[in-house]
Amino acid sequence: xxxxxxxxxxxxxxxxxxxxxxxxxxxxxxxxxxxxxxxxxxxxxxxxxxxxxxxxxxxxxxxxxxxxxxxxxxxxxxxxxxxxxxxxxxxxxxxxxxxxxxxxxxxxxxxxxxxxxxxxxxxxxxxxxxxxxxxxxxxxxxxxxxxxxxxxxxxxxxxxxxxxxxxxxxxxxxxxxxxxxxxxxxxxxxxxxxxxxxxxxxxxxxxxxxxxxxxxxxxxxxxxxxxxxxxxxxxxxxxxxxxxxxxxxxxxxxxxxxxxxxxxxxxxxxxxxxxxxxxxxxxxxxxxxxxxxxxxxxxxxxxxxxxxxxxxxxxxxxxxxxxxxxxxxxxxxxxxxxxxxxxxxxxxxxxxxxxxxxxxxxxxxxxxxxxxxxxxxxxxx
Numbered sequence: 001x002x003x004x005x006x007x008x009x010x011x012x013x014x015x016x017x018x019x020x021x022x023x024x025x026x027x028x029x030x031x032x033x034x035x036x037x038x039x040x041x042x043x044x045x046x047x048x049x050x051x052x053x054x055x056x057x058x059x060x061x062x063x064x065x066x067x068x069x070x071x072x073x074x075x076x077x078x079x080x081x082x083x084x085x086x087x088x089x090x091x092x093x094x095x096x097x098x099x100x101x102x103x104x105x106x107x108x109x110x111x112x113x114x115x116x117x118x119x120x121x122x123x124x125x126x127x128x129x130x131x132x133x134x135x136x137x138x139x140x141x142x143x144x145x146x147x148x149x150x151x152x153x154x155x156x157x158x159x160x161x162x163x164x165x166x167x168x169x170x171x172x173x174x175x176x177x178x179x180x181x182x183x184x185x186x187x188x189x190x191x192x193x194x195x196x197x198x199x200x201x202x203x204x205x206x207x208x209x210x211x212x213x214x215x216x217x218x219x220x221x222x223x224x225x226x227x228x229x230x231x232x233x234x235x236x237x238x239x240x241x242x243x244x245x246x247x248x249x250x251x252x253x254x255x256x257x258x259x260x261x262x263x264x265x266x267x268x269x270x271x272x273x274x275x276x277x278x279x280x281x282x283x284x285x286x287x288x289x290x291x292x293x294x295x296x297x298x299x300x301x302x303x304x305x306x307x308x309x310x311x312x313x314x315x316x317x318x319x320x321x322x323x324x325x326x327x328x329x330x331x332x333x334x335x336x337x338x339x340x341x342x343x344x345x346x347x348x349x350x351x352x353x354x355x356x357x358x359x360x361x362x363x364x365x366x367x368x369x370x371x372x373x374x375x376x377x378x379x380x381x
Contacts (some may be wrong), residue, residue: 023052052134052143070123079116079149087113089263103323120152126203127152153203159199161196162215173226182224183255186239186268189220196271201278210340220270240250299350308354310339318358320351337361 028047035044066081069092080087091113095106114121116130131150138144143274165171177185193216200206221232228235241254252271259265299319307314320339322328328336328344336344338363343351 022055022057025051025056028054055146072124075124077121078130084113088296120154122154125154125157125199127154149314151203152205153200153208155208158208161212165215165219171215171222173222174219175226177223178227182227182239183266183268185223185227186220186253186255186270189216189223189271190268190270192216197273197275204277206277213273213275216377217270241269241273243269245272245274247276270299302352305352308357309342309352310357311354313354315354317352317354320353320358320361322349325349 028051030048032044032051035041035047064081065086066079068079070077070079078090080090091106091111095111097210098104099105112121116128118134120127120129122128129150129152131145131148133145134143136143136145165174177188180188196212197206197209200209218232221235222237224235225232230238236253239253239255242249242251243254244250250272252269254270255268257266257360302309303317303319308317311320322343325344325347328340339351339353339357343349
């Protein structure tokens with residue numbers, strides 16, 4: 001569908017460099033310019049205020065068409081400047097292409113035609129709207145957002161994200177998390193809220209997530225209070241803290257776990273996530289992280305050697321697994337078989353053995369171990 005839209009639809013509807021100038025605007029602009037040139041600025045001021053309420057280009061230019069296409073996975077969106085009849089024609093063409101070329105059916109309930117000035121279109125969880133505000137101006141006094149695309153956080157999404165933390169219309173403790181440690185409870189609440197806040201960082205009404213933050217915060221403090229049998233106020237008195245962030249100092253809850261000398265303490269924090277819209281451009285890096293390990297993994301290396309680690313014969317090998325290392329020490333070391341001693345000494349839950357040794361381990365028979373070989377691993381030669 002990408003190639004079809006680019007080669008068939010876009011050249012047809014991307015005609016005309018710009019919209020035609022709006023004649024009433026141009027006449028008033030020329031009159032104000034003449035008055036200012038003569039020094040009559042007071043007389044030109046009402047005309048300038050009138051210009052702020054008029055479009056500079058003809059919004060109903062019959063020869064202007066624009067079509068923009070964006071897609072992410074199986075979700076796609078078309079931004080079209082034109083008549084509704086032509087929009088329905090584009091929708092019909094795309095439906096035919098999906099049906100004839102890709103053998104897919106266009107979902108009529110989900111494929112909607114909305115007016116950007118009066119309605120919002122849904123795309124990837126955002127509400128897409130066309131902005132219009134004559135009072136919003138830049139540093140030069142010009143209108144700066146009219147006709148621009150705006151991204152919004154849908155309020156039904158905010159209310160839906162609040163429901164897991166609420167009971168009977170109020171924030172409540174999550175009893176299924178009470179058995180976790182305080183550190184894990186705070187970390188989980190913070191990661192859940194941060195994930196939603198970071199996803200909607202491009203929305204200009206991102207501050208609406210303040211409702212979700214308040215509900216989540218109340219649920220967190222009630223969960224900690226229920227676990228420690230204390231009130232919400234005592235939770236704040238116990239864990240309240242202030243720390244520095246790129247946006248300045250922030251207050252919240254902090255749990256610190258010291259791990260002894262030479263190790264950094266573990267810190268879990270609630271708060272510090274700014275709900276201001278991020279306007280700076282960020283470069284996406286989709287490159288895979290480099291592998292720090294230069295040699296193959298130990299288990300793969302041992303399998304490729306084709307050597308039994310018990311009898312030291314070169315043959316087809318298998319892997320013997322155990323569930324826990326503690327299972328290797330049921331009694332004294334003298335009672336352990338040779339294969340268990342090897343796994344316990346190496347602290348590995350796997351052992352590369354041949355078919356005969358593997359059957360002997362499971363049948364409980366004694367497995368002959370070659371005493372002349374002391375190494376347990378061998379590399380491919």
